[in-house]
Amino acid sequence: MQLLLLLLAAVLVAAEPAAAISTMPMELYFSPGELARIAGYGEEPVSTVVVSGQVACELCLCPGSDLLTFELPGAKVEVACETEGPNTQANSVFTATDEFGNFTFHLPSRLHATPSLENACVVKVLQLPPDSACGLRHRPAASYRIRPSSSLSSSADGFRAYTAGVIRLQHGGTPSGECVQVEDRVDK
Known part of the structure; x- marks a missing residue:
């Protein structure tokens, strides 16, 4: 039983950083130019x-x-x-x-x-x-x-x-x- 609780605690601890990363804003991953391109603005017109x-x-x-x-x-x-x-x-x-x-x-x-x-x-x-x-x-x-x-x-x-x-x-x-x-x- 202790082994099961220890395993469950390890899974929860490992899942916390993944959840924190998924809620981090896109600004942390992309440059302003890349964000503009993703949003459809910038040098290459969409239409x-x-x-x-x-x-x-x-x-x-x-x-x-x-x-x-x-x-x-x-x-x-x-x-x-x-x-x-x-x-x-x-x-x-x-x-x-x-x-x-x-x-x-x-x-x-x-x-x-x-x-x-x-x-x-x-x-x-x-x-x-x-x-x-x-x-x-x-x-x-x-x-x-x-x-x-x-x-x-x-x-x-x-x-x-x-x-x-x-x-x-x-x-x-x-x-x-x-x-x-x-x-x-x-x-x-």
Whole structure:
């Protein structure tokens, strides 16, 4: 009987360090970089979310004239996402359009898990180049919805693509409805 008690005591003593080790925090075993990698953060992104589009200007010189459309390079554009939390600035990303009026945002990882991204995020044109014929007067701070891009297979290999399409701003003069659309001229 004493041998059995002695054996049981030895097992309990041997089990205590194992139990203590299993409850020790991971910080004792891994470096901060390894912890970040395990959690899915760091240099290697777990997923990629891209929002793209183009900013263009529609110009109608006079009623009955052709509607001219040209790209707007250098326009300041924002993607703003509604998420839970008080810091709305952290939920916005800014860029400028390239020489063809195109923009592409790579959303930060903190926004990747936003549910229904197409409903939570919008694109806004904040500022146009000073020499632009178009203006933001007609729709200041207008929001443009994003939608999943059909040109790329969304969700493949952690890659999701969204587009705002072509954002068409107008010159403040003649309304574009009074101009001859290129499609109208070709069809006749």
